[in-house]
Amino acid sequence: MYYLQLLINGLVAGSVYALFAVGLTLVYGVFRFINFAHGELITWGAYGVLLFMAPPLGLSLGWALVPACLLAVALGLACDRLVYQPLRQSDRVTLLIASIGLSFFLRSALQFIFGADLTSYPLGLARGFSWGELSITGVQLAMVACAVIFLGGLFLLLTRTRLGKALRAVSDNPELAGIMGLPLKQVGWTVWGLASLFAAAGGILLGMDTSLDPFMGLANLIKAFAAVLLGGAGNVWGALLGGLFIGVAENLSVAVLSPGYKDFVAFAVIVVILLLRPQGIFALAGSGGVR
Amino acid sequence: MDYLLRILILALIYVILSGSLNLQLGYGGLYNFGHVAFFAIGAYTSALLSLAGVPVWMAMIAALLAAGLAGFLIAFPALRLSGDFFGIATLAFAEMARIFLLNERWLTRGPLGLPGIPRPTFTGQGVGALPLFALFTLALAAAVLLLLRYLESAPFGRALKVVREDEHVAQALGKDVLWLKVRAMACGALLAGLAGALWAHYVTYISPHDFTLETTILVLLCVVLGGKGTVWGPVLGAVLVVVFQEVLRFLPLPAQYSRFIAPVQGMVFGLVLIVLMLRRPQGILPEHRS
Amino acid sequence: MKRFATSVCAALLAVALCAVPALAGGEVLVGAITPLSGKISVYGEGFMRAMQLAQDEVNAAGGIKGKPMKILFEDNGSTAQGSVSAIQKLITVHKLPVIFGPAASSNFLAVCPIAQRNKVVLIGAESAAASISKCGSYVFRVFPSDLLQGKGVAQLAKGLGYDQVVLTYVNNDWGVGLAEVFSKDYQAAGGKIVDQFPHAAGASDYRSELLRIKKAGVKAVVNLTYIKEAATMLKQAYQMGLKVQWLMGSASKSPKMVQLAGKAAEGVIGTYPVVSQDTPQYRVYKAAWQKKYPGKKLPIFGEYNYDMVKLTAKALNLATAYNADAIRQALIKASQGYIGVTGDKSFDANGDVKATYGRWTVKNGKIVDYK
Numbered sequence: 044m045y046y047l048q049l050l051i052n053g054l055v056a057g058s059v060y061a062l063f064a065v066g067l068t069l070v071y072g073v074f075r076f077i078n079f080a081h082g083e084l085i086t087w088g089a090y091g092v093l094l095f096m097a098p099p100l101g102l103s104l105g106w107a108l109v110p111a112c113l114l115a116v117a118l119g120l121a122c123d124r125l126v127y128q129p130l131r132q133s134d135r136v137t138l139l140i141a142s143i144g145l146s147f148f149l150r151s152a153l154q155f156i157f158g159a160d161l162t163s164y165p166l167g168l169a170r171g172f173s174w175g176e177l178s179i180t181g182v183q184l185a186m187v188a189c190a191v192i193f194l195g196g197l198f199l200l201l202t203r204t205r206l207g208k209a210l211r212a213v214s215d216n217p218e219l220a221g222i223m224g225l226p227l228k229q230v231g232w233t234v235w236g237l238a239s240l241f242a243a244a245g246g247i248l249l250g251m252d253t254s255l256d257p258f259m260g261l262a263n264l265i266k267a268f269a270a271v272l273l274g275g276a277g278n279v280w281g282a283l284l285g286g287l288f289i290g291v292a293e294n295l296s297v298a299v300l301s302p303g304y305k306d307f308v309a310f311a312v313i314v315v316i317l318l319l320r321p322q323g324i325f326a327l328a329g330s331g332g333v334r
Numbered sequence: 335m336d337y338l339l340r341i342l343i344l345a346l347i348y349v350i351l352s353g354s355l356n357l358q359l360g361y362g363g364l365y366n367f368g369h370v371a372f373f374a375i376g377a378y379t380s381a382l383l384s385l386a387g388v389p390v391w392m393a394m395i396a397a398l399l400a401a402g403l404a405g406f407l408i409a410f411p412a413l414r415l416s417g418d419f420f421g422i423a424t425l426a427f428a429e430m431a432r433i434f435l436l437n438e439r440w441l442t443r444g445p446l447g448l449p450g451i452p453r454p455t456f457t458g459q460g461v462g463a464l465p466l467f468a469l470f471t472l473a474l475a476a477a478v479l480l481l482l483r484y485l486e487s488a489p490f491g492r493a494l495k496v497v498r499e500d501e502h503v504a505q506a507l508g509k510d511v512l513w514l515k516v517r518a519m520a521c522g523a524l525l526a527g528l529a530g531a532l533w534a535h536y537v538t539y540i541s542p543h544d545f546t547l548e549t550t551i552l553v554l555l556c557v558v559l560g561g562k563g564t565v566w567g568p569v570l571g572a573v574l575v576v577v578f579q580e581v582l583r584f585l586p587l588p589a590q591y592s593r594f595i596a597p598v599q600g601m602v603f604g605l606v607l608i609v610l611m612l613r614r615p616q617g618i619l620p621e622h623r624s
Numbered sequence: 625m626k627r628f629a630t631s632v633c634a635a636l637l638a639v640a641l642c643a644v645p646a647l648a649g650g651e652v653l654v655g656a657i658t659p660l661s662g663k664i665s666v667y668g669e670g671f672m673r674a675m676q677l678a679q680d681e682v683n684a685a686g687g688i689k690g691k692p693m694k695i696l697f698e699d700n701g702s703t704a705q706g707s708v709s710a711i712q713k714l715i716t717v718h719k720l721p722v723i724f725g726p727a728a729s730s731n732f733l734a735v736c737p738i739a740q741r742n743k744v745v746l747i748g749a750e751s752a753a754a755s756i757s758k759c760g761s762y763v764f765r766v767f768p769s770d771l772l773q774g775k776g777v778a779q780l781a782k783g784l785g786y787d788q789v790v791l792t793y794v795n796n797d798w799g800v801g802l803a804e805v806f807s808k809d810y811q812a813a814g815g816k817i818v819d820q821f822p823h824a825a826g827a828s829d830y831r832s833e834l835l836r837i838k839k840a841g842v843k844a845v846v847n848l849t850y851i852k853e854a855a856t857m858l859k860q861a862y863q864m865g866l867k868v869q870w871l872m873g874s875a876s877k878s879p880k881m882v883q884l885a886g887k888a889a890e891g892v893i894g895t896y897p898v899v900s901q902d903t904p905q906y907r908v909y910k911a912a913w914q915k916k917y918p919g920k921k922l923p924i925f926g927e928y929n930y931d932m933v934k935l936t937a938k939a940l941n942l943a944t945a946y947n948a949d950a951i952r953q954a955l956i957k958a959s960q961g962y963i964g965v966t967g968d969k970s971f972d973a974n975g976d977v978k979a980t981y982g983r984w985t986v987k988n989g990k991i992v993d994y995k
Binding site: 336337340439444445446447449450459460464537538539541543544592593595596 | 660661662665699701703704705708709712713716717730733734735736737738741742795796797800822824825
Binding site for chain 1: 412554597600603607611615
């Protein structure tokens with residue numbers, strides 16, 4: 044029973060990691076760089092809710108959710124327009140350093156506004172649902188549901204719409220896609236919009252589940268990285284499975300390691316994958332594609 | 335006067351730290367984003383040994399050897415990765431090290447940290463005994479800079495720069511690329527360990543919270559801002575960063591505003607990194623191309 | 625390059641000279657390392673106000689040998705590292721012979737070797753860790769050592785009939801120290817600790833730890849932790865349907881904890897060093913506070929800070945000179961039989977004070993004494 048509960052906790056956590064990882068890998072697939080500032084989209088999405096709930100707007104939690112997501116999307120697009128687009132032709136390390144700087148800037152700006160302390164949403168206290176020894180809370184169910192809906196939506200987008208197919212083509216081969224006249228700009232916006240939306244949604248759910256702090260984005264970014272690398276950078280379904288794997292592995296590890304080593308698992312996965320199979324478990328020939 | 339000495343000592347430690355990163359990043363093109371791990375290994379080794387009664391100078395030597403060894407061991411597996419993935423791997427390694435330091439209480443006292451670290455006997459133990467410690471740090475920093483200057487023009491340094499520019503050319507010229515990179519990593523790590531040991535004996539209290547990603551970002555900023563690939567670039571970067579940090583702390587702000595100092599520092603540093611990458615990725619001091 | 629370097633140095637010098645405050649010849653300075661920013665800044669504000677209240681009263685009564693007393697507050701950012709910088713600044717730049725130490729045992733323990741080595745008097749008002757007693761001859765505290773609280777918690781557990789417990793504690797000097805003392809006393813009294821483990825301070829998710837408690841299947845859990853951590857654990861335990869009797873220490877006894885945890889805090893029992901609110905000293909303190917800060921609640925440990933400043937002022941008046949050794953002697957003498965707001969502050973050989981421990985519980989959303 045103990046292990047089953049850990050598995051449930053793991054799948055819940057994994058769904059959110061999958062959301063983050065998919066966003067990160069979409070950006071990598073199309074733009075070919077590791078966006079270190081992705082974590083801050085998570086944090087700003089979560090804190091965005093507080094921003095809209097505070098005066099002068101004073102919205103209730105429910106009404107503040109959509110504006111918060113929109114804020115994150117705007118932020119993601121702004122980052123691209125102001126920082127990443129001018130660097131499109133630079134090498135990957137320059138982009139990585141710029142994204143590290145951006146992440147530092149956004150995290151500090153958030154601390155400037157909200158302080159460095161732990162905060163939480165003004166939610167009431169409710170007992171979870173239980174079956175015998177197992178329990179799960181409403182928010183945890185929402186996390187899984189949200190991941191299913193968003194990722195399901197993404198699947199439809201990628202396979203059924205023209206934009207989605209264009210996205211896949213661009214991530215396969217950006218030069219050729221440009222020559223073929225595919226709408227690169229729209230694809231770019233879509234990717235940033237989706238990545239930011241997924242990040243913000245995940246961040247808000249995490250905030251509802253536990254609490255918010257300025258470092259929550261960075262902490263989850265590492266898990267997203269691990270998932271992306273596990274699944275093969277650029278591979279959306281790899282990222283999804285990678286996210287679930289990391290979530291489950293983390294939570295099961297508590298049974299053998301001390302809880303203080305929980306975060307260690309994601310890092311260890313990163314190191315092991317990079318050393319043994321850098322292209323990821325699900326890499327296909329000519330990897331880097333969004334399949 | 336004493337406050338100036340404190341800033342000087344901090345700046346000199348950062349000079350050593352950024353010089354060591356520059357050896358890997360600037361000369362060798364190795365984007366090591368886990369540099370703080372070597373800093374931490376140096377600090378903890380020297381602190382633990384000197385708290386156990388080992389004379390400080392011996393503890394410091396052990397510290398730089400331990401850090402150098404870590405750099406050497408990390409190099410072999412990590413160097414098979416390219417550019418940004420190498421950066422991610424080293425970053426992950428540094429965080430793993432920090433989590434280890436945080437959890438293994440029997441060894442490091444975990445989050446409780448190590449208080450009461452002694453100063454070297456010849457510099458005096460009191461908090462106010464700064465002048466001798468400052469001289470000691472200055473001597474070490476000067477030695478490190480001389481070493482880096484020598485390496486830059488020595489065959490090792492020149493070969494390293496060829497590797498940085500184009501590995502294939504280097505290989506065609508008969509250079510053992512992997513061995514060169516490993517030596518760069520080990521040497522850089524060793525010097526970072528020295529900086530760590532110095533720092534531990536200066537502040538007299540360390541804990542895992544001092545060795546986070548933020549420190550790596552700061553050192554990266556020093557190197558990239560000042561001008562990577564040169565000897566004086568990281569020195570300039572270190573001085574600018576440390577002075578800026580301390581000046582901000584000195585501002586006569588009323589107490590209730592002191593919580594804004596750290597975020598403002600962070601925003602400025604982040605912006606500087608971004609602007610640098612956008613406008614002048616080579617940093618302030620350009621490298622001479624021979 | 626050279627000109628640039630010289631101008632940087634000149635600028636630095638200018639800033640340094642401006643920033644070192646002119647040591648007004650007419651004031652008696654005492655340093656204070658206070659968490660004015662960072663994780664415990666919300667308490668730091670209260671400490672500062674309580675100290676300032678005491679300082680005003682001291683000065684109204686004639687100050688220190690005719691000169692006004694001035695407390696120099698230095699922010700430590702709520703961290704141990706910040707405390708170290710703060711004390712180094714207070715000692716080297718301001719050359720102060722007596723300093724009020726920072727809150728939180730870990731922060732205090734980081735600076736007490738520095739104080740002892742540099743022969744500076746260090747006094748603490750909220751630091752409970754037992755190991756502080758060994759800090760040295762220049763270190764004092766008006767807050768009782770956890771050596772006594774550990775016994776109290778053990779007696780509580782045994783007295784309520786719990787022969788088996790799980791022990792968890794926050795992973796810092798205070799938690800580790802108190803857990804050690806509790807564990808020794810509890811096992812000596814015949815109790816059995818089925819499982820014990822530390823938990824991280826400031827984490828947002830303790831469900832792994834709570835699952836471990838659930839697995840152990842005990843009826844009572846001794847949880848030695850702080851306010852936010854306690855609230856998070858109680859809330860998540862409630863959500864998980866984990867029903868145990870929580871036995872806590874003094875650090876989680878706070879209306880804020882109850883506010884954060886809501887109904888999940890109901891029924892928690894704990895120990896704390898008793899400060900009677902019925903004494904004339906307490907009533908005077910309360911009235912003075914309400915006069916100076918109308919509308920502000922009495923801060924946690926405010927009474928201890930107040931006593932610390934008042935006692936130090938008495939010592940400074942007795943001291944033969946404004947240096948650490950003289951102040952130290954005077955402090956020991958002044959404390960004998962000194963009844964402050966928080967009771968008898970006589971320092972023993974280790975610079976510690978005594979206390980009696982009472983029990984608290986949460987009933988109907990309020991913290992009351994447990995009978």
